[in-house]
Amino acid sequence: MPWSRISGSVSTPKVDVAIDMGNPFLNLTVDGFLKIGTVAATRAAAEDAYHILNKGNVSRRNFEDMLKKMCREGVYWGTIAGLYVGAEYGVERIRGTRDWKNAMIGGAVTGALVSAAGNNKKDRIVIDAITGAAVATAAEFINYLT
Template sequence: MAHNRCSGSLTSPRVDVLVDTGNTFLDHTVDGFLKIGAVAATRAAAEETFQCLGRGEFPKHKLEDTLKRMFREGACWGTVAGVYVGMERGIERIRGTRDWKSAMLSGALSGALISAATNNGRDKVVMHTITGGAIATAAEFLNCLT
């Protein structure tokens, strides 16, 4: 019986933004803000473009709304990423090691801080703390697979 194989590799593009404030902690935080903020803005633009293509029109006021949404989502996602990256670097520095525990702690603290800052109730803060820790831990484990 004949077998056919197909092999190849897929690599993701690497985007490096040089941010030099003279403080490596702040550099990593700003870098996380910019990268994830750009992802969120691109996502918002893609969604709006898809909706306009589906309707078959792209009115001028929709362009203004799209730009506002891109800015708003970029700033929101970027802030969350900046808080997480800052927490992660700080915890790694305090613990002296970079592992899944640092990711879990920084995700949990970031989730709690962001949730508390948005005036969520105590139950929501706890849920966001757990979710932040779980997502960060999962992401760290996925990074170890590659």
């Protein structure tokens, strides 16, 4: 039986913004905030644009609501990303080594802080710390595979 194979590669454009805050910790934190905040704002804009066009009701109020949601989502996710990147870098500097354990500790710290800021109880904070550590560690291992 004949068969064929498709071979090729897909590359995505890479955008880097150089921001020099005078400190590597601040540079990485601001970079994480801006990159993930932009992704979150773009996702919110696409989602709201779809809902607005699906309803067929384009108005100034819908547009203003969409902008507010974009800002809210961008700041929220950008803050979490900045916190994670800063925590991971801080752990790396304290430990003096660069490995997956930094991601795990950074994820746990980020999960716990975000949960505590939401006025959650102790059990929920611990669960969120474990979740943050698991997600960050899994992402780090996936990065190693690619």
